[in-house]
Each structure stands twice: as C-alpha cells, then as structure tokens.
Amino acid sequence: MKTISLPLLALVALAGVGCDRASRPASPGGPALPGMDPLPVQQARAYPETVTGDFLSLADFENIPGGPGGQDQLRLFSIGPAGAEGARSYVLNITRTGAGALEVTAAPNAELVFKPQVHDFRGYTLLSLAIYCESLRDDLHVTLASDRARWRSHAALVRPGWNTVLVDIQRLAGVPNFEIASVREVRIGFAHVDTPVRFNVDDIMLINNTRPLQPAPAGMKLVKTGLNYALTGGKLPQPVLLSQGADGLWRLGGAANHRVQVVAMGQPMGADETLAGMGDLRVGVVDVLELNPARVRLANTWFFPLRPGEWANLAIRQIRWEYTFYADGRWATFVEINNAGGADIAAVRIAPFATVALAGTAETGGCETAEIRSQGLGGPIARWAFLWTPETPEGKQVRANYLDHGVIRQTMGAKADAPGDLDRDGFDETQGCYVLAADPAGHCRFALTPPAGGLRDPIFRIIGKWEGKVAVNSEGLLIRDVTPLDDGSVLFVLKGLIDRPTHVEVTGRPATR
Incomplete structure (x- = not known):
C-alpha cells in the first residue's frame, strides 16, 4: 500500500534507514476528536490531489500518540532571514483539517522557513500547502533549497480563506545542481507587502498525483501530472498538452498550440508569441470545467494585474481560454480578452495550429481561417470563438455546420x-x-x-x-x-x-x- 499519512516521528525513522517509499506503511493518523473523522480521511476529502493515495504528511500540527505534538512541530519553523521581524504560534481557531494549525505574522521581506525532517522528494510530483489568507493576493512564493541550489516557484494566487497551494516539484529536475533527494528548506512568503502580513499554514504534504481523470469520453484519456495536463485519444491531434511555462502561464503544447500576440501602440508584432500589450505581471490558473462521458472542458486564465500584491477582486485584466473537446475530434475554443483599465491595445493576432471555423456575430458572418486578426479591441473586452475538426469528410462537414447550423x-x-x-x-x-x-x-x-x-x-x-x-x-x-x-x-x-x-x-x- 502507498503511504497515506505518517506522524513526524515515523518519518524521521524512515528517512534514517533509507526505507523505500513504496514499502512505507499507512498510518492510522492518531485518534480523532469526538465528532471528527480521522486525519487521513479529512486530508483525503480536503485535498483532491491525494486521490491517488500516494502522499506523505510533512507537517500537520496534530497531537499524535508517541510522536511530536502539534505545538512541538513549531520547532521546525522559524522566521527568516536572520534578524527579520515576525512571529509564529500554534492556533486552534483557524485550521484546515484536524485541531491545530500554524499562524504566522511576517514583516515585509520576511519569510516562514520550514526545515522538513524528510529530505528526499523524489517520486513525488507536488508539494502541497494549505494556506489561509485574509485577502486576495497574487504574490505568494514558495522557495525550495538543497545543499547546492535554490529554486523559487511561480507566484501563486491565493483567495480569502483557505487555499491549497500546489508547487510542481517536477521542475526541480531542470534546476542546475539542485539535489531533489536532499531538500533542506521550504520558504513561504509574500513578495509585495508594505506592512506585516498574517497567514495560517496547515497540512504540508508531498503528493504523487499522476493519474487519469475520470470519467472521460470513450477512447479519450485526460492525465494530470503535477500541474500539467495531457489529453489523448479520440480524433484529436496527438497529444494535446496544457503545461505551465516559465512565466507561470499554462499554454497548449504538443501538436496543438494557439499562438497569440497582443501589442499596445508602438509595439512591434513579430512572428512569435508576445503579450507585451498586457504587461509583464502575470499569474495563471487552470480549471477543469467538465469531465464526463460526452466531453472534456478546460479553462485556462491568464491574469495581468496592473500592480502586484493585494487585489480587490478577480475582475482584473485577463485573457481567458476555454477549450471544449468531443470524442469525434471537434474542438471548440473560446478566448476573451478583458483589458479594462489597461493601456489601449493596438492589435491582436491569434494563430491557431491549423485552419479553423471562426464564428461570426449577429453583425458579421463567420469564415474558415488560419489566422484571427483585430485592430484594437473595439472596447475593453473582445471575444472570439472557433472550431477545429479533423481533415476528414465528416470533420469538414462539422466545421461547415459550425458556420451554418440551420x-x-x-x-x-x-x-x-x-x-x-x-x-x-x-x-x-x-x-x-x-x-x-x-x-x-x-x-x-x-x-x-x-x-x-x-x-x-x-x-x-x-x-x-x-x-x-x-x-x-x-x-x-x-x-x-x-x-x-x-x-x-x-x-x-x-x-x-x-x-x-x-x-x-x-x-x-x-x-x-
């Protein structure tokens, strides 16, 4: 059986003898409080990525018989760098699972430093942290350090209340000199704060979340690994990948990539993707909208805040993609650019990976095209919808029906x-x-x-x-x-x-x- 949850004392023992991960026993997780499910049950319910059953608790702030208590786990945490102002405390009033959690107050430029007692992160795809925040922010960073290298995650978007922050640790394989078998520190902090920020932490876990997502249309498979997705089967171009890039945004890859260019006045439009017209600050979010025997629907949102840090709400400048996939190969794409409050957009160019049927509106008719161009947006918001189908007689007819559907x-x-x-x-x-x-x-x-x-x-x-x-x-x-x-x-x-x-x-x- 794969590991489900282990008290910290057991983790130390296993790390010391170099026990193989697949042979670690499941832990009962300690007794539950009256009226409360056992901790592993709560964690499985609270964190969908643990559905594989292959996850390891690094800190949970619970009192485990024979192991360190919730308050004892505080010794694994400190405020850094040395001399930085901040405080940490054990609390019972704001928890994600179980009875206890960690509350942190960090001054500007200060971070919470966690020294895990398990250092070998190999075989896992995600580092998961439950983070409670009082405001909507886009500047949470997680930094991992080994003996010879350090890696900082993309900025993560956190909403008011509890958030599950997922860090794709598969990226560590590409960091020069980073020793994924010897992770010494995990640092958590907000990059753009002017006053002390307060947040809570619970349930720090390693997870191997690689799995097919179910149910899916017959003949199709949607696999999630870390924070990336791969859709195969049916009559789609093989494969359709949705992967996070160096700037934190998810993009299509593999055989199917829609290249987009958005430029402001005076900016050049070359052959490659450019989002210069939206600015340099960006945060991405991917959601599975639908997964059923008829179709797969994914949303891929790129946020472009005018300034980093705290947001008033999610109604900010963004480019949102929605993809709808059917088993017969038809693939509908909807893209919306919301530039409210931003500098004027001079031009937009979207180059789908192949010829598509571009939907018209009540004022304009649709057409088949290999490129979508717009001089400006004609307002703060612009929308386009188009359909790709296989180049078969049936696929071509479906594409024609998209433009003239009776x-x-x-x-x-x-x-x-x-x-x-x-x-x-x-x-x-x-x-x-x-x-x-x-x-x-x-x-x-x-x-x-x-x-x-x-x-x-x-x-x-x-x-x-x-x-x-x-x-x-x-x-x-x-x-x-x-x-x-x-x-x-x-x-x-x-x-x-x-x-x-x-x-x-x-x-x-x-x-x-």
Missing part, C-alpha cells in the same frame, strides 16, 4: 440565457453545440431544419433541473446516450447525417428543489 424552432420550453450563443440563434459557438432550455415542467420540444448538405452529428445541450433520468426522443426514436451535466442540464447527440427537418422532444420530472 434553423432551430422551439415550440415548448423556456428561453435559454446562454452567454456562449454569440448571435442568439440557439447555437452556442463557444462550446460547439445547440443550447435550449426546458420549461418549469421539465419539457423542451423543438424542430431542427438543417442547411443544404445536412448536419453531421449535431450536439445539443438542454438547460433544466430534473430528478432522475431525462428522456430524449427524435422522430419517435429514443436517444439512449444522454449525459447529465453538473449544472443540471443534459447533453446528447443526434448521430448520423440529418438531411431533413427533425423534431426532438426532451422530458423529465422537474426537480422539486
């Missing part, structure tokens, strides 16, 4: 308020599917008239709230593959070539709450 006439249901329906015609260009809504009784009925040449495998999302199964019938035939989504809506495909007007009915028992 006419949909709803005879029963409610109006769908879908921000992704850019021209308000019942088709969500940002997700590559039709979108309608059921009425309060749980019914939706519509007729679809295809364009000349027909529709190939159209996909539908019906917004609603149901209890139990939802039935979908097309021309009297039952559609068996109906995928419920987390927001209560359902997704289904009319398979084959639709070359005549087709009537569809969706019914289900409405949710009572």
